[in-house]
Amino acid sequence: MAHPKRGAARASGAAAAGAPAGTAAGSGGSPSTAELRAGLPLVTVRDLNVAYDGPAVLDRVDLDLFPGEMVALLGASGSGKSTLMKSLTGFAPVSAGSVRVAGHDVTNLRRGELRELRSDVGQVFQQFNLIPRLSVLTGALGSAGPLNLIGGFSSTHRRRAMELLDRVGIAHKAKEPARSLSGGQQQRVAIARALMQNPRVILADEPVASLDPKLADSVLELLRGIATEDGIPVLVSLHVLPLALAHSDRIVGLRAGEILVSGETSALSAEELAPLYEEVEHDDDDE
Numbered sequence: 001m002a003h004p005k006r007g008a009a010r011a012s013g014a015a016a017a018g019a020p021a022g023t024a025a026g027s028g029g030s031p032s033t034a035e036l037r038a039g040l041p042l043v044t045v046r047d048l049n050v051a052y053d054g055p056a057v058l059d060r061v062d063l064d065l066f067p068g069e070m071v072a073l074l075g076a077s078g079s080g081k082s083t084l085m086k087s088l089t090g091f092a093p094v095s096a097g098s099v100r101v102a103g104h105d106v107t108n109l110r111r112g113e114l115r116e117l118r119s120d121v122g123q124v125f126q127q128f129n130l131i132p133r134l135s136v137l138t139g140a141l142g143s144a145g146p147l148n149l150i151g152g153f154s155s156t157h158r159r160r161a162m163e164l165l166d167r168v169g170i171a172h173k174a175k176e177p178a179r180s181l182s183g184g185q186q187q188r189v190a191i192a193r194a195l196m197q198n199p200r201v202i203l204a205d206e207p208v209a210s211l212d213p214k215l216a217d218s219v220l221e222l223l224r225g226i227a228t229e230d231g232i233p234v235l236v237s238l239h240v241l242p243l244a245l246a247h248s249d250r251i252v253g254l255r256a257g258e259i260l261v262s263g264e265t266s267a268l269s270a271e272e273l274a275p276l277y278e279e280v281e282h283d284d285d286d287e
């Protein structure tokens with residue numbers, strides 16, 4: 001696709017988008033960010049431009065997500081974090097650029113491919129989207145597979161859901177109604193539900209925004225563990241800087257729809273990230 005603002009200068013930040021990965025070795029046997037990034041990316045976004053009705057809300061955005069890494073997406077409210085996530089699942093009005101996710105060319109999907117794309121992308125949201133009166137096991141099953149003849153889930157799916165509930169530390173609550181769980185526990189069920197679809201990429205849009213700090217830490221640890229152990233890239237949008245610094249391999253920061261910061265978390269300081277949250281001055285002369 002042609003790009004409307006091709007000639008314009010890119011925003012720069014603490015580390016340029018696409019800058020070479022750092023050299024810090026991984027500790028305790030975990031692969032370093034450099035090692036993670038040595039493979040092929042599962043998500044590649046280039047020169048992405050998204051506009052709803054008016055001006056662009058994402059402008060010349062580049063993003064790569066590699067197997068096994070947890071990438072925190074930061075930015076002030078309205079900077080475009082959710083829109084970037086939506087563009088990875090075909091929900092955003094892309095006006096220019098390219099988006100590839102798990103082998104799907106999202107801006108040129110074949111007939112019927114949208115469903116495949118969405119089944120390859122596990123999603124976790126701020127709202128846990130569980131039906132309060134239904135059991136935790138049913139919540140984890142989500143829309144997994146066809147129902148059997150008497151309207152139940154297959155034993156294979158039930159077994160798998162139990163395994164996943166065990167993995168997220170909530171199997172002992174499987175028969176309880178979802179409403180009896182704390183917010184952190186409900187988010188664990190939602191993560192199990194996302195894993196039910198065997199995702200190749202996980203998008204978590206503010207998954208800890210309604211949790212207290214301790215629960216937020218534990219949910220982010222869980223997501224990072226999944227990234228590392230399963231080799232699934234996790235893109236997680238966060239509002240709280242210390243959480244991003246504590247729980248991500250890389251940080252991508254948006255400001256007014258442009259990437260201002262992109263780099264390894266260990267190489268970024270809170271000061272370098274502060275401009276992400278400075279008020280944006282609107283320039284009437286802008287194209």
Ligand SMILES: Nc1ncnc2c1ncn2[C@@H]1O[C@H](COP(=O)(O)OP(=O)(O)OP(=O)(O)O)[C@@H](O)[C@H]1O
Nearest residue numbers: 052053057075076077078079080081082083084239
């Ligand atoms: N469906 C829509 N139609 C029109 N404009 C939209 C739509 N969704 C988002 N926007 C606009 O796009 C811009 C980016 O919104 P987005 O929700 O992506 O930001 P965000 O960084 O996720 O914000 P927050 O942290 O508050 O969730 C905002 O100016 C918003 O008003």
